[in-house]
Amino acid sequence: MSVLLICSACQDPHTLIRLPVSRECSRCGAQYPQSAYELAVQTLCAEAVPRPLLLTLGMGFCAFWSVLAAIITVTTLVSDGGSYEINGQPVSREEFLREPIVLLFPLAILYTGAVSWALYREQPWTRPLMLAAWLTYVLVMGFAGWPGTTERVVGVVLAIFPLGIASWYLYGKPNVVAYYERLAAQVVARIA
Numbered sequence: 001m002s003v004l005l006i007c008s009a010c011q012d013p014h015t016l017i018r019l020p021v022s023r024e025c026s027r028c029g030a031q032y033p034q035s036a037y038e039l040a041v042q043t044l045c046a047e048a049v050p051r052p053l054l055l056t057l058g059m060g061f062c063a064f065w066s067v068l069a070a071i072i073t074v075t076t077l078v079s080d081g082g083s084y085e086i087n088g089q090p091v092s093r094e095e096f097l098r099e100p101i102v103l104l105f106p107l108a109i110l111y112t113g114a115v116s117w118a119l120y121r122e123q124p125w126t127r128p129l130m131l132a133a134w135l136t137y138v139l140v141m142g143f144a145g146w147p148g149t150t151e152r153v154v155g156v157v158l159a160i161f162p163l164g165i166a167s168w169y170l171y172g173k174p175n176v177v178a179y180y181e182r183l184a185a186q187v188v189a190r191i192a
């Protein structure tokens with residue numbers, strides 16, 4: 001795809017296929033309007049460094065999961081005939097809803113919804129937001145997981161692996177780093 005800039009002074013069309021974008025018309029020297037210039041730069045930047053595939057898949061997965069989980073949660077809350085269990089023990093609906101772990105469901109729905117929305121809007125802070133999930137996983141394994149010390153250590157060690165892979169992917173993989181550099185540059189351009 002390319003960007004077409006038409007000079008408002010001499011009506012000369014300029015087809016641009018890559019950066020840099022000139023600030024003025026090469027025919028008559030008139031300045032392009034700032035908004036048109038910025039739009040052309042942003043469009044060409046977005047094409048040069050598109051959203052990495054895994055992030056696009058994550059965006060779709062998070063959106064799907066949060067909607068599905070919200071539907072299941074609401075259905076469970078309004079249906080009377082459901083059966084509820086905590087650690088394998090059948091409990092009443094009231095007892096089930098008093099358990100702190102039930103709070104995790106709305107939190108997880110909000111979190112995955114936020115990740116999906118922020119990835120879609122190309123927010124530069126999606127990196128720490130996503131990494132927080134893997135960090136939480138390590139903490140859960142260490143503090144809220146199994147009762148035995150050995151199991152906890154094993155759990156933490158196993159949870160550190162996905163955290164390491166996610167850190168490398170988000171902060172080390174060249175195309176992902178380039179993508180986030182573009183998002184940061186766009187924020188700077190918007191503020192400036």
Ligand SMILES: [Zn+2]
Pocket residue numbers: 007008009010011012025026027028029030
């Ligand atoms: Zn011109």
